[in-house]
Amino acid sequence: SAVISQKPSRDICQRGTSLTIQCQVDSQVTMMFWYRQQPGQSLTLIATANQGSEATYESGFVIDKFPISRPNLTFSTLTVSNMSPEDSSIYLCSVSTGTGSYEQYFGPGTRLTVT
């Protein structure tokens, strides 16, 4: 497995602002993902963060709203742009550690509240 940290752990933001969430892994990983978990709900994949190229977004999520960077094999950021109260969720980073292993390990999450 891998040790994954996220910053910030929580934040309260005003409508219309943006927040960048950082995900740091203690070892190089092949795949990094960003999920959203709305209050009391299951997890939904936002995008796969690709190193050195644009992220791959799932249906219903767009780059303008959720820009993602992945400059190397241990770090990624997710920005939630022009926030509205509907963006209040837990945002989770996950990683898959090796080719052929589909196991995903999650960070502790970032709890975002938009007022």
Added chain:
Amino acid sequence: GQQLNQSPQSMFIQEGEDVSMNCTSSSIFNTWLWYKQDPGEGPVLLIALYKAGELTSNGRLTAQFGITRKDSFLNISASIPSDVGIYFCAGRFLNTGNQFYFGTGTSLTVIP
């Protein structure tokens, strides 16, 4: 997106009892993962399943990859208070890379 239905939605059991929960899909999956999530934490991977019929244990936890490949089961034996949490299944199709679809979750409460 794909719907993975978990049942039961919630369970209230006495400490020491065994627990069974399942996850069903309308589609065939190639990989099943089971997670536990504590309040305020990220999900923790419990068990990974890769072959139809596979039965895998992790301590008091046992999970099975259903023969039809459309379902999976998780059993917890002799429950203890720290088993409290939300359990999620996640499934992956063949040829969809690492994309997993998550189930609706089963909330477990253990009464001491």
